[in-house]
Amino acid sequence: MRILQHRTFSGGVHPPQNKLTARLPIEDIVPPPMVVIPLQQHLGAPAEPVCQVGDMVKIGDKIGEAKGFVSVPCHASVSGTVKAVEPRLHPLGGKVLSVVIENDGKGEVSPSLVPDDGYLERSPDELRSRIREAGLAGMGGAAFPTHVKLSPPANKPIDTLIINGAECEPYLTSDHRLMLEHPREILAGVQVIVKILGCKRCFIAIEDNKPDAIETMRRAVAEGGYPYQVLPFRAKYPQGAEKQLIKAATGREVPRGGLPMDVGCLVHNVGTAKAIYEAVALRKPLVERVVTVTGAGVRSPKNLRVPLGTPFAHLFAQCGGLSEDAGKIIMGGPMMGIAQFSDEVPVIKGTSGVVVLSKAESKVPAPHPCIGCARCVDACPMKLVPTHIQTLVRHERFGMAKTYGLLDCIECGCCGFVCPAGIPFVHLMKYGKMKVYQLERAAGAKSA
Numbered sequence: 001m002r003i004l005q006h007r008t009f010s011g012g013v014h015p016p017q018n019k020l021t022a023r024l025p026i027e028d029i030v031p032p033p034m035v036v037i038p039l040q041q042h043l044g045a046p047a048e049p050v051c052q053v054g055d056m057v058k059i060g061d062k063i064g065e066a067k068g069f070v071s072v073p074c075h076a077s078v079s080g081t082v083k084a085v086e087p088r089l090h091p092l093g094g095k096v097l098s099v100v101i102e103n104d105g106k107g108e109v110s111p112s113l114v115p116d117d118g119y120l121e122r123s124p125d126e127l128r129s130r131i132r133e134a135g136l137a138g139m140g141g142a143a144f145p146t147h148v149k150l151s152p153p154a155n156k157p158i159d160t161l162i163i164n165g166a167e168c169e170p171y172l173t174s175d176h177r178l179m180l181e182h183p184r185e186i187l188a189g190v191q192v193i194v195k196i197l198g199c200k201r202c203f204i205a206i207e208d209n210k211p212d213a214i215e216t217m218r219r220a221v222a223e224g225g226y227p228y229q230v231l232p233f234r235a236k237y238p239q240g241a242e243k244q245l246i247k248a249a250t251g252r253e254v255p256r257g258g259l260p261m262d263v264g265c266l267v268h269n270v271g272t273a274k275a276i277y278e279a280v281a282l283r284k285p286l287v288e289r290v291v292t293v294t295g296a297g298v299r300s301p302k303n304l305r306v307p308l309g310t311p312f313a314h315l316f317a318q319c320g321g322l323s324e325d326a327g328k329i330i331m332g333g334p335m336m337g338i339a340q341f342s343d344e345v346p347v348i349k350g351t352s353g354v355v356v357l358s359k360a361e362s363k364v365p366a367p368h369p370c371i372g373c374a375r376c377v378d379a380c381p382m383k384l385v386p387t388h389i390q391t392l393v394r395h396e397r398f399g400m401a402k403t404y405g406l407l408d409c410i411e412c413g414c415c416g417f418v419c420p421a422g423i424p425f426v427h428l429m430k431y432g433k434m435k436v437y438q439l440e441r442a443a444g445a446k447s448a
């Protein structure tokens with residue numbers, strides 16, 4: 001018998017997959033009566049409002065202008081009337097200046113959305129400019145402006161593009177469904193990225209728990225005559241993290257504190273690839289995305305195509321509401337997602353899923369002292385010693401924690417998942433990093 005050894009990385013964990021919605025096709029949501037579109041949905045400088053209360057807008061009209069290179073514009077996701085431009089609750093915490101649009105239900109589209117059949121004839125600079133104007137930011141969750149990622153410096157040529165269809169987070173299935181239902185659009189987007197970067201090879205990375213997606217993408221690659229390779233990876237969390245994906249696909253190791261471009265690689269999510277095609281060929285800004293709404297606390301889990309700015313409460317209403325057992329609401333998956341304190345927060349560009357855990361699943365056990373079992377060390381995909389770093393952070397020895405790799409922590413939660421003492425690692429790592437950055441800023445200000 002031939003045993004297939006799919007690619008993987010060292011460390012990692014195997015949480016229950018709970019992919020409840022893997023077989024459910026994407027449904028168009030009934031548009032909400034009101035959307036709340038934050039002007040900060042990406043890493044970098046927030047957009048500045050270019051609309052006023054009372055303005056009539058159509059789908060795709062620009063409502064926020066990018067401020068600086070590391071920034072992207074925002075666009076109306078429904079047609080209607082601007083009711084407010086004011087700070088509103090944001091799923092990443094606090095309040096952020098947002099544009100509130102009352103939906104007129106007409107679904108009118110901006111006249112600026114004129115398709116361009118000749119998009120592959122455009123120059124790399126023109127393509128990058130269209131991607132920026134469309135407001136694209138990474139849709140895998142990190143939301144880094146896409147045009148910036150597609151502008152590596154001349155001394156860092158990219159020879160390998162990796163399209164990330166791993167979707168290793170439990171529960172989430174939006175990327176899986178995109179690969180099954182939109183393989184041609186994804187590959188058309190990949191073609192644009194390859195043209196911009198001029199890279200030699202492209203891998204499409206998919207975990208082996210999605211054999212139908214591997215098969216669909218392989219068929220679409222063959223039918224389109226693309227020179228891309230669909231690679232199956234062993235299902236293990238966090239296979240979809242950039243550095244782990246690069247190591248498993250190419251054998252290259254991104255250096256400590258480095259970026260994928262340091263080893264000639266670039267990673268883009270499958271959803272971003274599809275959005276790139278829409279931006280350059282259809283001239284369609286990023287105004288909607290697929291969101292998996294799932295978990296034991298949701299009555300009828302679904303994959304929904306949703307206008308950006310849709311409040312979570314509207315998602316739940318479309319899924320039959322929350323069950324009486326609903327506990328914690330998380331934006332993203334349960335391993336790296338962000339707990340929410342309100343269902344008023346809106347879907348943003350990086351919202352791949354909304355998971356509602358049951359009350360029992362939401363309970364956080366009280367932590368105990370470390371018993372020195374080293375399970376966290378075995379699980380860490382970054383080859384750190386998490387128990388040591390968390391001890392240094394607890395003792396406020398932030399400089400030493402940095403020396404031991406605190407800033408290399410990708411906050412994947414593997415250490416906390418295996419720790420029998422219930423130590424809240426990710427919380428401590430985030431706190432430690434915040435203190436390191438604060439101290440470095442203060443030291444910089446003093447020496448200036």
Ligand code: SF4
Pocket residue numbers: 379380381382383384386408409410411412413414415416425426429
């Ligand atoms: S959260 Fe950080 S320290 Fe813990 S396993 Fe992940 S990378 Fe390692």
Ligand code: SF4
Pocket residue numbers: 369370371372373374375376377386387415418419420421422423
């Ligand atoms: S897994 Fe938990 S108990 Fe074990 S060494 Fe790490 S911190 Fe200590």
